[in-house]
Amino acid sequence: MENKLNIAILTGGNVAERGISLKSAKTIEKHLNKEKYNSLIIELNGADFMEQSTGIVLDKNDFSLSKGEERITFNAVFLILHGHPAEDGSIQGYFELLGIPCTGCNHFVSALTFNKQATKDFLRPHGIPMADSRLLKKGRDIDWKDLATMGYPLFVKPNKNGSSYGISKVADDSCIQTSIQKAFEFDDEVIVEQFMDGREFSNGVFRQGNQVIVLPITEIVSKNEFFDYQAKYENESEEITPAVLTYMQTQRCQNQSRLLYELLNCKGMVRFDYIFSNNRFRLLEANTIPGWSEQSIFPQQVIAHGMTLTDCLDAIVEEALER
Numbered sequence: 144m145e146n147k148l149n150i151a152i153l154t155g156g157n158v159a160e161r162g163i164s165l166k167s168a169k170t171i172e173k174h175l176n177k178e179k180y181n182s183l184i185i186e187l188n189g190a191d192f193m194e195q196s197t198g199i200v201l202d203k204n205d206f207s208l209s210k211g212e213e214r215i216t217f218n219a220v221f222l223i224l225h226g227h228p229a230e231d232g233s234i235q236g237y238f239e240l241l242g243i244p245c246t247g248c249n250h251f252v253s254a255l256t257f258n259k260q261a262t263k264d265f266l267r268p269h270g271i272p273m274a275d276s277r278l279l280k281k282g283r284d285i286d287w288k289d290l291a292t293m294g295y296p297l298f299v300k301p302n303k304n305g306s307s308y309g310i311s312k313v314a315d316d317s318c319i320q321t322s323i324q325k326a327f328e329f330d331d332e333v334i335v336e337q338f339m340d341g342r343e344f345s346n347g348v349f350r351q352g353n354q355v356i357v358l359p360i361t362e363i364v365s366k367n368e369f370f371d372y373q374a375k376y377e378n379e380s381e382e383i384t385p386a387v388l389t390y391m392q393t394q395r396c397q398n399q400s401r402l403l404y405e406l407l408n409c410k411g412m413v414r415f416d417y418i419f420s421n422n423r424f425r426l427l428e429a430n431t432i433p434g435w436s437e438q439s440i441f442p443q444q445v446i447a448h449g450m451t452l453t454d455c456l457d458a459i460v461e462e463a464l465e466r
Contacts (some may be wrong), residue, residue: 147181148218150460151206153229154195155186159308159329160225166436167223168195174452175221180460183208183215187224206241219463220245221456222432230432231257231303244463247411248431256407256429259302259334269406271399272425274418276336278302281327291316296338299323301330312338341420344386346400347433347441349412351458355404357397358444362386382440384447396424403429410466411459414441 152175154168155161168184175182184195185208192201194208201208208215220238222245228234232253238245248256256262260278267273275293279285290297299322300310309329311322319335326333343365347358364381388396400415407413407429414433417424433441445455 147179148464149215150175150180150182150219150221151185151217152182152221152223153185153187153192153234154223155188156224156226156228157187157189158226163434163436164223164225167225167434167439170435170437170439170442170452171221171223171456175456175460176453179457182221187228206238206243217243219243219460221460221463222247223435225432225434229253230430244466246459246463248407248409248413252408252410253431256409256413256431257303258332259300259428260332262407262429266403266406266426269402271403271406272423274298274337274339274425274427276334279323279333279335281331281333285323287316287319290319290335293335293337298336298338299326300334300336301326302332302334303330339418339420339425341418341425343427344388344396344417344419344424345414345440346396346417347412347414347444348400348404348409349455349459350410350462352461355401356448356458357401357404358441359385359447360388360393360396361440361444362388363440382443384440384443392419399424399426411462412441412455 152168152171154164156164172182172184185201186193186195192203192206199208199210206217220243222229230253232250235245235250235253255265260276263273263276277290295313295315297313298310299313301308309326311325313319313322323333343363345361345363349356361382361384364383366380396417403415404413412433414430416427416430418427433439435442442452445452
């Protein structure tokens with residue numbers, strides 16, 4: 144018992160994706176190796192960290208938990224907070240100051256990939272296929288003629304948000320203003336992106352020791368017009384893993400995912416989402432804290448790879464501990 148490491152599974156948060164984060168934490172707790180780790184689910188509620196089962200608030204000075212005479216400290220934090228403050232890199236700085244390792248990307252890579260337009264700007268010199276886009280900022284004038292040059296339909300979405308909250312597909316200029324206002328409810332920056340007509344795919348990557356593991360690809364066939372929140376989390380999509388692609392197409396997608404993982408200097412688990420259009424896998428976004436609920440894509444891909452969820456989680460935690 145004494146040799147087990149204490150792992151905090153950090154979940155919750157004060158964002159729209161809180162419910163997904165809580166589900167993911169339960170799955171991780173269920174599959175984390177109980178012979179190696181003592182795990183506790185810690186919720187971020189407001190500005191407090193709270194142990195889920197008891198409601199005890201942790202000491203933010205050292206991220207410790209006091210239970211009567213016992214004081215529990217943690218060897219590592221498994222970050223499964225979606226959105227702010229983990230996917231944008233904010234909370235990683237706090238744990239770096241405390242010297243507690245976290246799973247996943249560091250604060251800089253997390254902040255970069257959470258910003259869809261900044262990621263595009265960073266990757267453009269490397270020839271990664273992506274849709275044309277424009278960045279809008281709240282309170283600034285909008286050049287409507289410039290947006291129209293991309294042609295309709297267009298996608299409008301928050302620049303720094305996940306799980307397809309606030310996203311709209313705009314067929315013509317009659318509803319673009321309403322769609323932009325909707326997206327501004329979730330972020331102070333909005334990205335307007337050229338529509339790419341094609342099939343949607345997702346590909347997970349993680350490290351196991353020194354090896355980068357690129358998982359089988361998933362095709363997402365949404366029952367809705369696009370892969371929105373309902374399609375992702377309310378069973379309104381069909382997810383086919385492994386995706387039905389030719390050998391060459393599979394290799395091209397997986398090689399691109401590996402390249403992106405390395406170009407962005409990613410750590411831990413990352414999922415890259417694509418539209419396959421004109422025989423190219425065009426990047427939609429990089430998700431540095433993909434969901435781990437029972438229906439999430441990343442766990443599906445791990446199983447399709449022939450690996451247990453426990454072994455995958457082991458690799459993710461071990462990588463964090465080795466940094």
